[in-house]
Amino acid sequence: xxxxxxxxxxxxxxxxxxxxxxxxxxxxxxxxxxxxxxxxxxxxxxxxxxxxxxxxxxxxxxxxxxxxxxxxxxxxxxxxxxxxxxxxxxxxxxxxxxxxxxxxxxxxxxxxxxxxxxxxxxxxxxxxxxxxxxxxxxxxxxxxxxxxxxxxxxxxxxxxxxxxxxxxxxxxxxxxxxxxxxxxxxxxxxxxxxxxxxxxxxxxxxxxxxxxxxxxxxxxxxxxxxxxxxxxxxxxxxxxxxxxxxxxxxxxxxxxxxxx
Amino acid sequence: xxxxxxxxxxxxxxxxxxxxxxxxxxxxxxxxxxxxxxxxxxxxxxxxxxxxxxxxxxxxxxxxxxxxxxxxxxxxxxxxxxxxxxxxxxxxxxxxxxxxxxxxxxxxxxxxxxxxxxxxxxxxxxxxxxxxxxxxxxxxxxxxxxxxxxxxxxxxxxxxxxxxxxxxxxxxxxxxxxxxxxxxxxxxxxxxxxxxxxxxxxxxxxxxxxxxxxxxxxxxxxxxxxxxxxxxxxxxxxxxxxxxxxxxxxx
Numbered sequence: 001x002x003x004x005x006x007x008x009x010x011x012x013x014x015x016x017x018x019x020x021x022x023x024x025x026x027x028x029x030x031x032x033x034x035x036x037x038x039x040x041x042x043x044x045x046x047x048x049x050x051x052x053x054x055x056x057x058x059x060x061x062x063x064x065x066x067x068x069x070x071x072x073x074x075x076x077x078x079x080x081x082x083x084x085x086x087x088x089x090x091x092x093x094x095x096x097x098x099x100x101x102x103x104x105x106x107x108x109x110x111x112x113x114x115x116x117x118x119x120x121x122x123x124x125x126x127x128x129x130x131x132x133x134x135x136x137x138x139x140x141x142x143x144x145x146x147x148x149x150x151x152x153x154x155x156x157x158x159x160x161x162x163x164x165x166x167x168x169x170x171x172x173x174x175x176x177x178x179x180x181x182x183x184x185x186x187x188x189x190x191x192x193x194x195x196x197x198x199x200x201x202x203x204x205x206x207x208x209x210x211x212x213x214x215x216x217x218x219x220x221x222x223x224x225x226x227x228x229x230x231x232x233x234x235x236x237x238x239x240x241x242x243x244x245x246x247x248x249x250x251x252x253x254x255x256x257x258x259x260x
Numbered sequence: 261x262x263x264x265x266x267x268x269x270x271x272x273x274x275x276x277x278x279x280x281x282x283x284x285x286x287x288x289x290x291x292x293x294x295x296x297x298x299x300x301x302x303x304x305x306x307x308x309x310x311x312x313x314x315x316x317x318x319x320x321x322x323x324x325x326x327x328x329x330x331x332x333x334x335x336x337x338x339x340x341x342x343x344x345x346x347x348x349x350x351x352x353x354x355x356x357x358x359x360x361x362x363x364x365x366x367x368x369x370x371x372x373x374x375x376x377x378x379x380x381x382x383x384x385x386x387x388x389x390x391x392x393x394x395x396x397x398x399x400x401x402x403x404x405x406x407x408x409x410x411x412x413x414x415x416x417x418x419x420x421x422x423x424x425x426x427x428x429x430x431x432x433x434x435x436x437x438x439x440x441x442x443x444x445x446x447x448x449x450x451x452x453x454x455x456x457x458x459x460x461x462x463x464x465x466x467x468x469x470x471x472x473x474x475x476x477x478x479x480x481x482x483x484x485x486x487x488x489x490x491x492x493x494x495x496x497x498x499x500x501x502x503x504x505x506x507x508x509x510x511x
Contacts, residue, residue, distance in 0.1 A: 036427065039435045039440075042435065043435075047441075050309050175280055178287065179279075192298055196301040201293065
């Protein structure tokens with residue numbers, strides 16, 4: 001445990017140093033996140049200027065959904081996105097060797113290998129937007145906040161698992177650039193009210209790739225009750241998929257070859 | 261002729277990685293489904309938004325989404341990759357023009373989409389008697405969009421990494437290009453300003469042309485040509501300035 005904390009501390013230090021080297025990149029990354037945020041808010045305003053409800057959600061609930069989905073993405077981005085971006089390149093270019101010879105768990109080493117520090121600002125801004133949007137909400141109490149945080153953390157792990165499995169395809173296929181973007185498309189689709197989709201898409205986004213549950217139901221905790229069955233389902237899904245992703249990782253490592 | 265070979269090589273490369281091509285189509289389909297589902301829910305109460313009913317909105321969104329296959333941001337990162345890897349030095353000593361070879365690459369990359377989209381394009385264009393003008397607008401817009409991307413790509417001389425720009429463009433294109441919604445549902449003064457931006461020309465204006473609800477095609481062609489010239493000259497100026505900063509080691 002002590003070793004893990006030391007390692008995490010070291011990763012954070014390295015990430016901060018990289019941030020200071022690539023300052024302009026960090027600024028652009030920050031701007032793009034804000035732009036996405038702005039596009040989503042503008043889109044929401046336009047849609048709700050023509051309709052008072054969208055698939056049963058009022059404007060406030062819709063904004064909660066957008067902010068919750070963005071918050072989950074930002075936390076995922078902070079912890080995992082840099083590692084995932086590097087991983088497929090390292091697999092294809094044979095640079096994984098340097099990790100494999102270290103006396104650490106390679107799966108978790110790669111998962112937490114780098115933090116995207118500018119995302120911390122995005123997390124802060126999204127949280128403030130959420131607080132502002134719920135400033136008049138009298139249903140929020142301590143237990144709701146705790147429940148909401150638990151759901152957000154579970155959601156981040158769900159997002160990580162789907163991306164991790166997709167990145168591992170690089171062990172078997174050479175050019176996977178477009179495939180790596182697929183979870184993002186599914187996630188974007190899930191950041192809309194699930195009720196707008198036909199039944200089979202709702203089923204896929206709820207139970208196969210449960211991004212729909214993690215975004216929609218997490219945001220509904222703030223205004224309605226969260227279906228406990230879904231929470232249990234997400235916990236089970238995360239446990240099973242974590243095991244599967246570790247198996248895929250191990251099988252991938254067996255398949256991996258380099259000529260260093 | 262040499263640029264034709266560059267384009268052909270790109271077509272071959274695209275056909276080699278068919279899995280990638282399939283995934284690209286599938287991702288666009290997800291994106292389109294998402295937008296259509298939201299607007300379908302908005303129209304479910306039977307309302308009309310400005311001139312749009314449910315049917316015309318769906319036609320617009322499908323066309324603008326299909327067009328976005330052709331207008332992508334790869335040329336924006338080409339120069340950055342060359343600078344980062346030092347391969348720019350090799351390109352500079354070759355008897356080719358970097359701007360033209362980039363255009364040839366982009367044309368080759370999009371050739372398959374051109375072929376797939378050509379028949380529906382002709383059907384739509386012929387339906388509204390704007391066939392020749394539509395084709396000209398389409399071609400001019402393609403070159404204009406490439407020129408814009410090539411011009412922006414010159415920032416790579418001053419930035420270490422240009423990849424974070426990609427999502428910025430996606431966001432700008434979705435909003436200003438009218439991919440998420442037609443720009444003419446915005447308040448009139450806002451629409452009047454936005455309709456002449458380069459992203460709107462390739463997205464909103466072309467989609468409106470193909471749905472037969474655009475009568476100022478000649479004006480838009482002129483604006484697009486004007487933008488092309490501006491972006492081309494800006495590219496030249498910035499490329500020249502950037503080269504003074506560029507240091508390549510080895511060949």
